[in-house]
Amino acid sequence: MLDKIWDRHTVHTQIDRPDLIYIDLHLLHEVTSPQAFEGLRIAKRHVRRPDLTFATVDHNLPTTDRSLPIHDDLARNQIAALQKNARDFGITLYDVDSEKQGIVHVIGPELGLTQPGMTIVCGDSHTSTHGAFGALAFGIGTSQVEHVLATQCLPMDKPKSMQIKLSGKLSKGVTAKDVILGIISRIGVDGGSGHVIEYTGETIKAFSMEERMTICNMSIEAGARAGMISPDATTISYLMNKIPLEDIEDVKSLTDSWLDLASDKECQFDSVIEIDARSLEPCVTWGTNPEMSIPITESIPNPEKATSQEAKQAMQRALSYMDLQPGVPIQNISIDRVFIGSCTNSRLSDLQAAAAILKGNKVNENVKAMVVPGSTAVKKEAEELGLDKIFVDAGFEWRESGCSMCLGMNPDILNPGERCASTSNRNFEGRQGKGGRTHLVSPETAAGAAFKFVIVNVCHRGSNIDAEAVATAVTSALFLNVC
Numbered sequence: 426m427l428d429k430i431w432d433r434h435t436v437h438t439q440i441d442r443p444d445l446i447y448i449d450l451h452l453l454h455e456v457t458s459p460q461a462f463e464g465l466r467i468a469k470r471h472v473r474r475p476d477l478t479f480a481t482v483d484h485n486l487p488t489t490d491r492s493l494p495i496h497d498d499l500a501r502n503q504i505a506a507l508q509k510n511a512r513d514f515g516i517t518l519y520d521v522d523s524e525k526q527g528i529v530h531v532i533g534p535e536l537g538l539t540q541p542g543m544t545i546v547c548g549d550s551h552t553s554t555h556g557a558f559g560a561l562a563f564g565i566g567t568s569q570v571e572h573v574l575a576t577q578c579l580p581m582d583k584p585k586s587m588q589i590k591l592s593g594k595l596s597k598g599v600t601a602k603d604v605i606l607g608i609i610s611r612i613g614v615d616g617g618s619g620h621v622i623e624y625t626g627e628t629i630k631a632f633s634m635e636e637r638m639t640i641c642n643m644s645i646e647a648g649a650r651a652g653m654i655s656p657d658a659t660t661i662s663y664l665m666n667k668i669p670l671e672d673i674e675d676v677k678s679l680t681d682s683w684l685d686l687a688s689d690k691e692c693q694f695d696s697v698i699e700i701d702a703r704s705l706e707p708c709v710t711w712g713t714n715p716e717m718s719i720p721i722t723e724s725i726p727n728p729e730k731a732t733s734q735e736a737k738q739a740m741q742r743a744l745s746y747m748d749l750q751p752g753v754p755i756q757n758i759s760i761d762r763v764f765i766g767s768c769t770n771s772r773l774s775d776l777q778a779a780a781a782i783l784k785g786n787k788v789n790e791n792v793k794a795m796v797v798p799g800s801t802a803v804k805k806e807a808e809e810l811g812l813d814k815i816f817v818d819a820g821f822e823w824r825e826s827g828c829s830m831c832l833g834m835n836p837d838i839l840n841p842g843e844r845c846a847s848t849s850n851r852n853f854e855g856r857q858g859k860g861g862r863t864h865l866v867s868p869e870t871a872a873g874a875a876f877k878f879v880i881v882n883v884c885h886r887g888s889n890i891d892a893e894a895v896a897t898a899v900t901s902a903l904f905l906n907v908c
Contacts, residue, residue, distance in 0.1 A: 426653055426688045427586045427621045430561045434544050436578055443580040449543040451573050452529050453480035453516070455503040456834070457548030461571035462510040472514045473577040479538060480511050481519040483528045485835050488797050488824035491521060500835060514574075527800020527826045530554040530768040534638065535802055537667035541656040541683035546573055551768050551850060552651075553644045557637035558664070559656035559686050561621070564645065584650045585695040587620040588688075591628035593702040600778075601636035602770060602848070602867035604628070605643045606708040606718045612698060614716045617649030620695065623688060624654050628702040634663040635774045642769045643850050646715040655687035709755050710852050710865040712743035717852075718865065719755060727751035746854050747862050748842075760864070762845040763794035763875040764857070766824075767831040770848035770868050771799030776807050779872035780815040786876040788820030794875040795822040795837070797829040819876060833858045846874040 437445040451474075458480070465471070472478060485500040487493075495501040504521065511518035519525040525532060530551055533539040541559035545552060548570045555562035565579070573579055589608060609616070622644050629637065637654050644652025661680050673679055706720035717740075719726065728744065728751065731737035744751065749758065765771070765779050776798065788794045796816050798804035804826050807813055813823045830837040831849040839845055839861025848871050849856075852863035866874070 426559060426623055426655055426686055427561065427584070428692075429686055430542055430544065431583055433542070434561075443582045445578050446544060446581050447578055448546055448573050449477065450533070450538060450545040451478045451570075451577075452533055452538075452545065452547035452549075452552070453478065453507070453570070454484050454529050454547070454549065455482050455486070455507040456484045457567050458510065458570055459503065459506045460567050461548075461574055462506075462514065464568075464571040465514070465574060468575075470575045472516060472574050475515040475517075477577065478516045478574065479519070479533075480507055480516055481523075481526055481529050481532060482507060482521055483526075483826075484828045484832065486521065486827045487836050488827045488829045489836070491825055497836065524801050524805075527798075527802065528768045528771065528828055530638075530642065531771060531799035531803065531826075534558065534634070534663075535667065535800060537664060537669070540664065540668070541660060542686050546570075546579065550645045551642050553649070554638050554642040554768055556621075556641040556644070556651050556653040557634060558660055559653060559683065561651060561653065562641075563651040585620045587617055587622045587649070588694040588697045589622055589624050590697065590699045591624065591626040591702045592699065593628060594631075595628060595702050595705065598707050599702075599705050600707070600867040600869060601632055601639040602865075603708045604702070604705055605640050605646075606710065606715060606865060607705040608700065609643065609647045609715045610708065610718045611700070612647055614646060614714050615648040617644065617647040620649050621651045621653060622647065622649045623694070624652065625688075626702075629654055630657065630659075632659075633774065634659060635772045638772070639769055643715065646850060656683040657687075707867070707870065708865075709870070710863070711747065711749060711755060712740065713746055713852060713854050714743075715850070715852065715865060717743055721755060721870075724754045725749050725751050758864075759844065760792065760846050760874055761843040762830075762839060762847075763788075763792055763821075763871050764797070764830040764837075764845055764847040764849065765795070765821075765868055765871050766797030766799065766829050767847075767849035768799065768828070769850045771797060771803065771826075773803050773806055775799075775848065775868040776803070776812050776816075777810075779868040780812045782869055782872035783819040783821070783876060784815050786819055788875045792875055793822075794820065795824055795830070797824040797837075798826045800826045821875065830857055832856065833861070839863075846871045 434447045435444050436447050539555045543560040545555045545562035546565045550564035552562045552564045641652035708718045710718040728737045728740035838858030841860025844862045846866050847863050848868050857863050
């Protein structure tokens with residue numbers, strides 16, 4: 426699939442030089458674009474394809490009442506700059522009060538902008554999310570943002586290809602978030618370095634589009650340039666409800682072209698990893714990168730058992746930062762905060778899964794919990810389904826859409842020493858606030874953590890939830906497995 430898309434988008438190639446690749450879709454947000462636009466002004470250049478360029482505000486945007494002034498100078502100035510740049514250069518902006526506003530990697534698919542076979546870039550590493558549709562999607566730096574704005578092309582060396590094949594049916598309670606954490610824990614945060622990962626196998630095919638987006642979203646956390654999944658009937662079904670069919674002359678020809686993108690059976694990958702999905706379990710991160718995760722039934726690992734001195738030192742530093750001791754069951758670790766949101770897990774199905782766990786329960790008095798829908802549209806749909814009432818009745822804060830607590834860039838941050846069960850994608854030191862400690866989990870697990878002061882692992886994708894088991898779980902500060 427990588428070869429097919431790359432070949433179709435190569436504008437120029439030269440020996441010992443990067444290929445020049447055409448970009449189909451350029452997504453922007455308020456944080457990584459100001460310097461790029463300023464570069465255009467200095468060089469007296471215009472945006473080459475404003476019709477293929479879309480912007481939104483998400484990273485630094487407060488998720489509280491939109492009618493209130495933005496007090497943070499940096500956030501206010503960044504948003505104002507994007508508003509001006511969009512006006513000056515003729516770019517579509519889904520602004521603060523737009524019904525289409527949201528996290529850039531949430532609105533791209535839901536607005537039908539993301540389609541199979543595209544090359545997609547954004548000044549954000551988790552652009553890999555869009556690869557779930559069979560697109561080649563990757564993050565770029567600010568200088569590259571300027572280059573794409575000016576030329577609609579990007580010089581780039583072709584990455585290697587990696588296949589990760591997942592076979593078998595997932596065990597009860599294992600979610601897409603658990604799958605990608607399990608993959609990263611096995612191959613490491615640099616396991617996919619220099620590669621585009623294509624996820625294949627019956628396990629992947631069984632996932633919904635939103636679950637596939639979760640998988641591809643965190644490909645970057647395995648060091649990969651991008652993650653991809655071949656388009657299939659699931660992809661087509663999703664997009665037929667998103668794109669304006671009246672603008673398409675031949676829908677069947679279009680969908681056939683999408684299906685043709687799938688990797689040929691005889692194709693050769695640069696590397697292949699096969700994983701029995703039945704071996705995967707619900708995961709919780711214990712350290713300061715996504716590789717440092719363990720099944721919820723296990724205990725904090727001992728650095729003395731590390732395979733190298735470097736690994737030992739990294740584990741020791743992580744344990745020190747996280748204030749954890751080797752050998753302690755992850756189920757015995759208390760939390761202070763719960764965050765449900767981010768471009769990884771803030772879509773409607775994520776909120777539905779969390780709400781199913783919360784219904785009829787109350788957030789523990791020792792926990793502060795919040796849910797942040799991934800877009801204004803997701804928020805509206807969730808409210809139409811009554812999910813907001815479930816969250817609010819349980820004691821969650823129901824917020825406006827945005828990146829929120831994912832990245833410690835806006836008012837939604839952890840205090841030093843606070844421990845958070847988070848559905849986001851990174852658990853680096855200070856990622857959610859200086860001194861904050863992050864445990865990456867699924868939406869279901871995060872929801873359970875909120876009302877029991879615990880991390881509860883429940884069943885996914887329509888399976889029956891054992892509400893009684895959840896309701897009667899121990900009330901001490903534990904990570905709890907109820908599957």
